[in-house]
Amino acid sequence: MATASSKQFDVYNRPMRLKVIDKGRGLKLLQRLQILPIRMAAGNYPSPHLVLSYRRDLYGRWFVRFLQRAMRQSSEWNKGELELFAAFTAKQLACDY
Amino acid sequence: MKKNGKMKQKQEGTAPADRHPMWRHVDALPELGMIGTLLERLFSVEGATTPAERRVVEERAACLNGSDRSMNSSELSPVVAKYVDKVAVEAYKVLDRDIDAMRDAGLSEDYIHEVTLAATTGASLARLERGLTILEEVERGNSQF
Numbered sequence: 001m002a003t004a005s006s007k008q009f010d011v012y013n014r015p016m017r018l019k020v021i022d023k024g025r026g027l028k029l030l031q032r033l034q035i036l037p038i039r040m041a042a043g044n045y046p047s048p049h050l051v052l053s054y055r056r057d058l059y060g061r062w063f064v065r066f067l068q069r070a071m072r073q074s075s076e077w078n079k080g081e082l083e084l085f086a087a088f089t090a091k092q093l094a095c096d097y
Numbered sequence: 098m099k100k101n102g103k104m105k106q107k108q109e110g111t112a113p114a115d116r117h118p119m120w121r122h123v124d125a126l127p128e129l130g131m132i133g134t135l136l137e138r139l140f141s142v143e144g145a146t147t148p149a150e151r152r153v154v155e156e157r158a159a160c161l162n163g164s165d166r167s168m169n170s171s172e173l174s175p176v177v178a179k180y181v182d183k184v185a186v187e188a189y190k191v192l193d194r195d196i197d198a199m200r201d202a203g204l205s206e207d208y209i210h211e212v213t214l215a216a217t218t219g220a221s222l223a224r225l226e227r228g229l230t231i232l233e234e235v236e237r238g239n240s241q242f
Binding site: 018019020021054055057058059062063065066069070093094095 | 128129131132134135138139142144188189196206207209210211214
């Protein structure tokens with residue numbers, strides 16, 4: 001797998017996001033109430049949370065549970081080590097972490 | 098984990114060729130149980146795409162990330178195939194214009210969302226599978242590592 005380089009980014013194009021996810025269409029009332037104060041205070045809401053909140057029954061609910069299991073309930077590695085693995089992997093794939 | 102047990106039974110009932118290769122690891126490692134649930138949901142819930150389409154996308158993304166599964170992408174339109182390839186191999190290069198190309202082809206945002214989920218799942222699970230296979234080989238003493 002090729003390692004990503006920051007030079008490969010097209011700086012004239014900002015990262016995209018689907019409008020259905022950005023607008024929170026389909027979110028339940030409780031989810032909207034959770035997001036609203038954060039958006040009002042910070043001006044935005046973390047996009048990974050929005051992705052995982054949109055149509056949770058298809059993907060987000062199960063992925064979050066797996067993430068919780070892998071990142072917080074591991075018996076072999078401590079949280080710091082796991083965060084380091086995740087940060088390194090994200091760096092290799094040129095993802096924000 | 099009662100739910101996982103039911104899902105495992107359901108997967109075991111499918112033909113071996115249709116069984117996702119990740120299930121071999123899920124069966125062996127209870128920690129991966131939620132991946133089984135995720136796969137079951139991804140390949141059964143109806144949406145803008147059919148579960149079969151999502152399966153094709155997931156297989157294509159997995160093959161591009163080193164999986165030895167057979168790739169049957171003839172059902173995918175060229176614009177979708179191009180997008181899946183980009184998400185699977187170099188997701189950091191996805192831009193607004195890639196999404197616009199999908200929209201211009203008449204695809205809904207829900208369709209794009211589901212294709213993206215299937216592609217990312219295929220790509221990530223193929224990498225996980227490769228890692229777990231290496232661990233198995235190390236345990237058996239057959240690895241160069």
